Amino acid sequence: MGKKMTDKVTWVGKTDWELRHFHGDELSTDKGTSYNSYLIRDEKTVLIDTVWGPYGREFVEALEEEIDLQKLDAVIMLHGESDHSGALPLLMEKIPDTPIYCTNNAVKSLKGLYHKDWDFHPVKTGDQFSLGETTLTFVEARMLHWPDTMFAYMSGENILFSSDGFGQHYATEMLYNDLVDQNELFQEAMKYYANILTPFNKMVTAKIKEILAMELPLDQICTSHGVIWRKEPAKIIEKYLEWADDYQEDQITVLYDTMWEGTRQLAEAIVRGIQQKDPKTTVKLFNLAKTDKNDLLTEVFRSKGILVGSPTVNKGITHATAGLLEMMEGLSFKKKKAGAFCSYGWSGEAAGVIEKRLEASGFDLAVSSIRSLWNPDEEAVQNGVELGVAFAGSFK
Numbered sequence: 001m002g003k004k005m006t007d008k009v010t011w012v013g014k015t016d017w018e019l020r021h022f023h024g025d026e027l028s029t030d031k032g033t034s035y036n037s038y039l040i041r042d043e044k045t046v047l048i049d050t051v052w053g054p055y056g057r058e059f060v061e062a063l064e065e066e067i068d069l070q071k072l073d074a075v076i077m078l079h080g081e082s083d084h085s086g087a088l089p090l091l092m093e094k095i096p097d098t099p100i101y102c103t104n105n106a107v108k109s110l111k112g113l114y115h116k117d118w119d120f121h122p123v124k125t126g127d128q129f130s131l132g133e134t135t136l137t138f139v140e141a142r143m144l145h146w147p148d149t150m151f152a153y154m155s156g157e158n159i160l161f162s163s164d165g166f167g168q169h170y171a172t173e174m175l176y177n178d179l180v181d182q183n184e185l186f187q188e189a190m191k192y193y194a195n196i197l198t199p200f201n202k203m204v205t206a207k208i209k210e211i212l213a214m215e216l217p218l219d220q221i222c223t224s225h226g227v228i229w230r231k232e233p234a235k236i237i238e239k240y241l242e243w244a245d246d247y248q249e250d251q252i253t254v255l256y257d258t259m260w261e262g263t264r265q266l267a268e269a270i271v272r273g274i275q276q277k278d279p280k281t282t283v284k285l286f287n288l289a290k291t292d293k294n295d296l297l298t299e300v301f302r303s304k305g306i307l308v309g310s311p312t313v314n315k316g317i318t319h320a321t322a323g324l325l326e327m328m329e330g331l332s333f334k335k336k337k338a339g340a341f342c343s344y345g346w347s348g349e350a351a352g353v354i355e356k357r358l359e360a361s362g363f364d365l366a367v368s369s370i371r372s373l374w375n376p377d378e379e380a381v382q383n384g385v386e387l388g389v390a391f392a393g394s395f396k
């Protein structure tokens with residue numbers, strides 16, 4: 001059942017309350033998500049995006065209740081990814097000759113995913129689609145977050161359809177940003193940005209500046225996941241500019257893994273050292289194997305510095321530590337300091353392995369790593385405290 005937004009625009013997406021893992025298991029979605037699809041009825045009728053494949057049948061049937069599919073003049077695909085295009089094969093079976101407007105790169109991604117020769121019409125920045133009283137203007141948005149992404153601006157209604165930009169994995173029956181819990185909303189928006197868009201900070205900034213320079217009146221931002229920003233849409237744009245500018249808060253995060261608590265004891269000593277040196281800084285301690293990885297990455301995103309510790313296992317680090325370091329490398333965090341620590345029994349390679357990986361991932365190593373032979377004794381605890389003091393001191 002569609003939700004009417006304006007005389008001409010109806011939300012025809014799918015709210016997915018139960019989704020908990022997205023992109024395989026790369027991204028946790030504790031609050032579910034929505035796949036937003038929009039139906040525009042002016043003199044012409046067009047559909048913007050579809051929904052994920054498992055909901056394809058439901059989507060097409062609901063769309064048929066809204067309109068005679070044969071009256072659909074075009075399908076506009078802002079981004080080829082399966083969560084937005086999954087229902088396309090089913091829809092196109094019913095309307096095989098309907099043109100699909102998308103970027104050149106989306107022709108490639110959609111052909112690669114579905115191997116169909118639909119009637120593709122590639123568009124570029126500045127190209128327009130006249131709907132009647134209103135017009136859609138396309139703006140390519142490469143790497144926000146795929147090479148195939150574009151935005152579409154609808155004049156008359158003053159709506160920016162922003163694909164995954166400004167999105168959140170946040171299922172709600174409320175549809176609009178002003179009707180939901182603001183803390184939850186901004187936490188989910190930040191988690192989305194931290195985990196998906198961080199590598200593309202520069203492109204986010206450039207794209208937002210390009211759009212702001214167009215001086216378009218903006219009443220709503222319609223993203224492809226989560227709520228529609230209708231109240232003060234400029235607020236999320238400002239947040240994006242802040243987040244894209246190598247965001248950090250006055251926070252240090254200590255992340256450790258442990259088998260027998262030795263590395264944890266070292267981590268606690270480090271936390272005490274940080275608090276001693278700088279009581280105002282927020283210090284957070286997490287067992288990285290037991291905390292949601294995407295929440296951890298969001299904490300790293302907020303941090304000015306991180307310290308990572310692992311027990312030494314078979315001359316290396318634990319798999320959970322390795323997994324998180326791999327994800328951090330992919331996100332290309334900038335302007336953050338780091339340090340490493342480990343507990344060991346005989347060879348003690350873990351701290352060195354972590355240090356190398358942090359450095360290769362672009363972190364600035366502000367302190368030399370420390371190690372504790374077995375459980376930390378008094379001297380090792382003192383080394384932990386001193387590491388914390390030195391790390392906190394490196395920001396002065």
Ligand SMILES: Cc1cc2nc3c(=O)[nH]c(=O)nc-3n(C[C@H](O)[C@H](O)[C@H](O)COP(=O)(O)O)c2cc1C
Pocket residue numbers: 257258259260261262263264310311312313314315316343344345346347348349373374375
């Ligand atoms: C399966 C296993 C493999 C280990 N491999 C190494 C190793 O290669 N080198 C080393 O120095 N210690 C090794 N250790 C010893 C641990 O690093 C040591 O017990 C350390 O104190 C564990 O830290 P934790 O108390 O934080 O778990 C190993 C321990 C286990 C259980």
